[in-house]
Amino acid sequence: MLHQGPETVDRQAPRFVTISVSRQTEARAAVDEALRGIDVADSCFLLAFVPDGLSLDDVARALAEGGDGIPVFGCSTAGTITSLGYETEALLLLAFPREHFRCASMLISPLNPLSMERIAADVRNHATRFRRTAGRNRLALIFADGMSKQEDLLVATLEAALGEVPIFGGSAGDSLAFKETFVLQNGQCHSNAALLLLLETDLEFSGLGFDHFLPTEEQLVVTEALPEERLVREINGVPAALEYARLVGCPVEHLSPEIFAENPMLVRQKANYHVRAIHEASADHTLSFLGAIDDGLILTLGRGKAIIETLEAGLTVRNPRGAEPDFVLGFDCVLRKLEIEQKQLSAEVSEIFSRHRVFGFNTYGEQHCGVHVNQTFVGVAFFEPERREIS
Template sequence: MLIRQESVDSKTALKDLPGISPLASANLVLVFGSIKRFNEGKLQGFLKSRYPTAQVVGCTTSGEISPNGVFDDSIQITAIQWEKTVQRVAQTKMSGMQSSFEAAAGLAKQLKADTLRTVLVISDGLNVNGSELLKGFQSVLGDIPIVGGLAGDGGAFVKTLQLYNDTVSDNLVIAVGLYGNALITASGALGGWKPYGPPRTVTKSEKNVVFEMDGKPALPLYRMYIGEAFSKGLPGTGLKFPLAVIEEGKRDVEKIRTLLAIDTKNNSLTFAGNVEEGETVRLCQTNHDRLVDGAGAAANLVMDGLSANKTNQTGLALCVSCVGRKGVMAELVGDEIKLVQQILGPQTSLTGFYSYGELAPRPNTTDSVLHNQTMTIGYLSENLLA
């Protein structure tokens, strides 16, 4: 596995990169950047000429992750050349949020094979139900690990864009299937959020829209807990007050839901993933140190998962963290990336983005779920002796 990375910061352009591609023979190129950068129009052609044999996939973000920290309004390019692993890329354009399950199931059918080991997913961040998207993949693939995330647009919540070879568009779902026994994978996902306030039972919901909690309209109840000052900034300020789904028998909070939208007419809350009727929820809050500790714990889960494969070989960590975490940590957001890099080691290249939803298995399982407000890490490497 060969990895080469290129970075274009907010003050430079694609043309400022060296004239020669660092890995022209790459099979896969991951690209993460801002809405402004993806709208420049020359991105697709530039990348295809620079990496002529690669499948190029990526998305817009609410912050780009690199080994050097977190950037805004940049382009982060990671070129990968597999030596023994086989890849297959599929993509589709959704007709709307209601088609999330069907879109994913269709992609999964294209990728399904006995040798499939993991799937990387990059999706539109606003016109999708992330929970239904995962259910669609899992209806065909079973418990194959799925990692990735939902695109961002800098926290504007207006429009996200996805990149697939020559196409830049919204409403795309892109899936990369990776095959063969040479592939080494591991994952980690933890948040660092602390529930507060009394538990509430969801008494009326429809997939990712919550209408009532404890028989009371959801929006006024939510506003009461976050206070008048934060209520004025909804839905954006809701990033700092996600819902924790309290699962029976779980010591730690493993499932968190980010607020995406409010409906004052129906007094409802729309979240990035499903919140089922009968589930118990609590509001969450956090601070910088808890979030950084959560990211470090996610990286340690990756190291634990590698066990016998924990060597100094080249690896890639796809880090997808939530825009809500970035909002809390502000200018110190790079601290969580520094800690992840420190734990995974210099032989592991980091890439990724701040998102509107993160896809990764629960800790110590292959059961992938939609996370919100979580640092998720999908680790990839190759065993060339396999």
């Protein structure tokens, strides 16, 4: 079921999740409108992705009061992906039906300082208590405070603790303010925290993860860093922002999120390159990153491929029987959105998202199977359950 408030988009709606959207600018009005599109009695839980223009505290209270006790999880965002594609001011609710989903939530707090041993033990206990159902598939979702600077250690810890259960997720945002972000659990907002959801479903699913960058020949070495703050002071023995600006051919005073989005740093892990995005250059020429950084780290300057073609190819997935996904839960980096807007491709990208039934939010970082990445689209494609013959 798909509900778009006053302007319904008549596309083929997903069958195994209900989508409801409100563009009201007051929290309670937005929640009331969005909840009218959902049968809460039929729902196992809701995901709420909240735009920066709405008070998350007010949204959380309104959902708790109006949701008839249904569990609600989610986070603040840097934009949502609705049935219309990219939006900046829309409240998005996704209702997962009881018939096809089970869920168990766990709040992880504090993130900073992060105790890997305690978190691993708590997660293993949480997974043990969430008893398996024969014939069902299991996955995990993680929503983390995007300003905690702990997602790298967190997701590695979760992967070790959960073993074969794949983990997908995104870091909460606040548009591009980079001040304070929150996760939401049952009427309460939390900073310096992460929310882990274990899901069990009879739907088939497939994880997605792709970016649109290729490595260049230009390599750099981090020669002075503050790893705990994700700050780089020097690259190649030169003040970091000055060296980066020289390499990308931009005056240092003109460095901006748009420049960073189009000229990312890549880190090689085995045969793969992952983006280590820059989000700010300080007056002292320090660069602030959205992913783990350390002294001696070798970085490679990235070069963009055609973003439309990589997006279309990445979302064109099928299950073993050749069927398209019923829907895709998507976590898309806000720096990708910035680049897309800069290139005036928003309408084309939104059409692709809408056609592939992608719903989710713009993030400050993405988590994909044990790795925290940037400037990447991460998602979970859900497919209709395989029909089993009854003997």
